[in-house]
Amino acid sequence: MGERRVYIGGGGAIEIDRHYDKGYKALALEAIRRLEKSYGTIEPDTLIISSMSPESMSEQIGIAGVIADYLGLKRINVMRIEMGEASGLASIAASYSMIASGVSRRLLVIGVEKVVELPTPYIVRVYSMIGDADYTGIYGIPPASEASLIANLYMDRFGYSYEDLFRWPVTMHRNAVKNPHAMLRFTIKSDSYKDSPVVSDPLRLLDVYPFGDGGSAIYLTSDPGDTAVEIAGIGSSSDAQDAISREDPLFFSAVREGFERALRMAGVERDHVRIVEIHDSFTPYAYIILESMGFAERGDSPRRFSPDSSSIYRAYVNLSGGLKARGHPWGATGVYQVYELFQILSGAWSHVDVGDGYAVAQNMSGAGAQSYSAILRRVR
Amino acid sequence: MASRDSPSRIWRLRDSLYSIRYARCRSCGYAFYPPRVSCIRCSSRDIEISVSRGLGVLEEYTVLYQVPARYQDSAPVIVGLVRLDEGFRMYGHVVDVDIKDLRRGLRVEAVLRRIRVDGSSGLIVYGIKFRPTIGGGHG
Numbered sequence: 001m002g003e004r005r006v007y008i009g010g011g012g013a014i015e016i017d018r019h020y021d022k023g024y025k026a027l028a029l030e031a032i033r034r035l036e037k038s039y040g041t042i043e044p045d046t047l048i049i050s051s052m053s054p055e056s057m058s059e060q061i062g063i064a065g066v067i068a069d070y071l072g073l074k075r076i077n078v079m080r081i082e083m084g085e086a087s088g089l090a091s092i093a094a095s096y097s098m099i100a101s102g103v104s105r106r107l108l109v110i111g112v113e114k115v116v117e118l119p120t121p122y123i124v125r126v127y128s129m130i131g132d133a134d135y136t137g138i139y140g141i142p143p144a145s146e147a148s149l150i151a152n153l154y155m156d157r158f159g160y161s162y163e164d165l166f167r168w169p170v171t172m173h174r175n176a177v178k179n180p181h182a183m184l185r186f187t188i189k190s191d192s193y194k195d196s197p198v199v200s201d202p203l204r205l206l207d208v209y210p211f212g213d214g215g216s217a218i219y220l221t222s223d224p225g226d227t228a229v230e231i232a233g234i235g236s237s238s239d240a241q242d243a244i245s246r247e248d249p250l251f252f253s254a255v256r257e258g259f260e261r262a263l264r265m266a267g268v269e270r271d272h273v274r275i276v277e278i279h280d281s282f283t284p285y286a287y288i289i290l291e292s293m294g295f296a297e298r299g300d301s302p303r304r305f306s307p308d309s310s311s312i313y314r315a316y317v318n319l320s321g322g323l324k325a326r327g328h329p330w331g332a333t334g335v336y337q338v339y340e341l342f343q344i345l346s347g348a349w350s351h352v353d354v355g356d357g358y359a360v361a362q363n364m365s366g367a368g369a370q371s372y373s374a375i376l377r378r379v380r
Numbered sequence: 381m382a383s384r385d386s387p388s389r390i391w392r393l394r395d396s397l398y399s400i401r402y403a404r405c406r407s408c409g410y411a412f413y414p415p416r417v418s419c420i421r422c423s424s425r426d427i428e429i430s431v432s433r434g435l436g437v438l439e440e441y442t443v444l445y446q447v448p449a450r451y452q453d454s455a456p457v458i459v460g461l462v463r464l465d466e467g468f469r470m471y472g473h474v475v476d477v478d479i480k481d482l483r484r485g486l487r488v489e490a491v492l493r494r495i496r497v498d499g500s501s502g503l504i505v506y507g508i509k510f511r512p513t514i515g516g517g518h519g
Contacts, residue, residue, distance in 0.1 A: 119449075121446075121449035121452060122449045124446055124447070125448040128448050134393055134396060134414070135396065135414050136471060138393065138397070138495065138496075138505065138507065139473070139507060139508075140447070140448060140450075140473065140495065140496070141459055141471045141472075141473075142446070142447075144444070144446055145442055145444045145471075146471070148442035148459075149440045149441075149442055149459065152441075152442065153440055153461075156440075197445070198443070198445055199444075199446045200442045200443065200444040200446060200459070201442050201443045201444075201445075202442075240412075240416075242471070244461055244470070245412045245413060245414075245420055245468070245469065246420060247420075247421060
């Protein structure tokens with residue numbers, strides 16, 4: 001097709017935490033410092049910032065320009081990409097196109113988000129902006145209440161108890177202990193939910209991603225150099241904004257289609273996927289995503305997912321700890337996913353080896369309203 | 381973020397704040413809320429907008445404790461998934477009911493209630509909430 005291949009030259013990420021001492025600029029700077037520590041000096045011709053809420057949280061419009069200026073990146077192409085919680089992989093998708101088309105040769109993507117800036121009700125207010133402002137926004141229906149209704153529908157339809165589904169957070173926390181930049185690096189037990197406050201019944205705090213700030217950087221190049229990892233495919237799709245206006249709220253068509261489009265572009269089958277990072281913003285969504293990606297039949301993923309190995313079908317799932325325990329700094333999350341898979345494929349996480357298998361990141365907004373998938377493979 | 385409600389915006393939203401205008405596809409019959417330009421199921425643009433009678437069934441509900449700013453006066457809030465008799469679903473707060481009396485399958489009706497207030501001297505936004513139908517049984 002005449003397209004250039006897209007390689008990941010390097011990456012870097014800050015621990016996801018309540019960084020009261022850091023705003024957007026400092027978070028971005030730390031991500032770059034860590035990228036350059038392993039890669040060396042970068043010279044991007046393009047900066048893409050992935051961020052969901054600089055306007056609503058930090059009164060900053062044009063964040064890409066301000067960060068470029070601060071970082072001393074002069075006379076380059078700058079842009080911010082946003083698609084709600086899916087901004088990260090949306091930014092990776094846009095960046096992929098720029099390298100593949102030849103418009104950019106060395107592209108720096110920084111996912112950066114300042115979340116813990118206000119008391120919780122105000123963070124929830126900002127987060128609620130991912131829904132239709134004229135409907136769920138103004139009617140005070142935050143994303144956690146939608147997830148809770150979906151949890152109830154899922155348990156009712158498929159006959160699961162709350163404890164059955166809680167195995168997911170337990171596994172995520174165990175995985176996060178081994179992820180150096182995860183926010184919640186502590187294990188929990190199968191009955192830990194009893195001490196966890198209810199967010200929106202039946203979902204408790206341990207079923208919901210933690211609020212935290214983050215910064216993650218990925219350097220993409222058209223020149224393979226010493227690179228070990230390539231982006232082999234990208235795909236995305238979209239659906240009705242709220243889950244219950246769709247025919248079936250318990251299946252995310254946008255997730256399925258985005259994943260299948262990425263597989264087709266990479267020329268790969270689901271069977272070749274050895275590791276995935278999925279968007280488990282809320283416990284029930286983890287199961288619905290796995291089913292929507294075809295790793296289990298509808299309603300069957302709680303039975304098919306193996307908590308001991310954190311795997312389903314032939315793939316490891318969320319060894320990072322996922323949104324649940326690694327964290328979810330909104331617009332930065334998709335970039336964290338790519339960074340983690342890049343680390344794994346290039347051998348930096350010694351406790352994981354997926355051989356020549358493919359890695360998939362899946363990043364969505366809302367309850368499967370929009371979803372992106374990116375497929376990575378090792379090239380040497 | 382906007383810290384004040386815009387009178388012109390609230391006026392623009394009057395059709396969805398003061399009544400329930402829903403869509404039905406004339407091609408495939410699918411009913412949905414809020415209305416879109418084309419059918420969610422079959423993509424036809426042959427859409428009919430009607431006003432719902434506001435009567436329906438509480439299919440699911442959740443008690444929300446992590447209430448967003450500006451809605452905390454009524455925390456905790458009951459968020460319901462209501463299936464209206466016309467065949468579409470929508471979210472809404474459920475009011476005039478004790479948590480212990482909530483049941484899946486409860487008949488509910490739409491009512492006009494205060495949604496939020498803009499400080500002590502600003503706009504009061506009204507909109508649709510749901511309450512159990514008086515004398516209603518289960519649906």
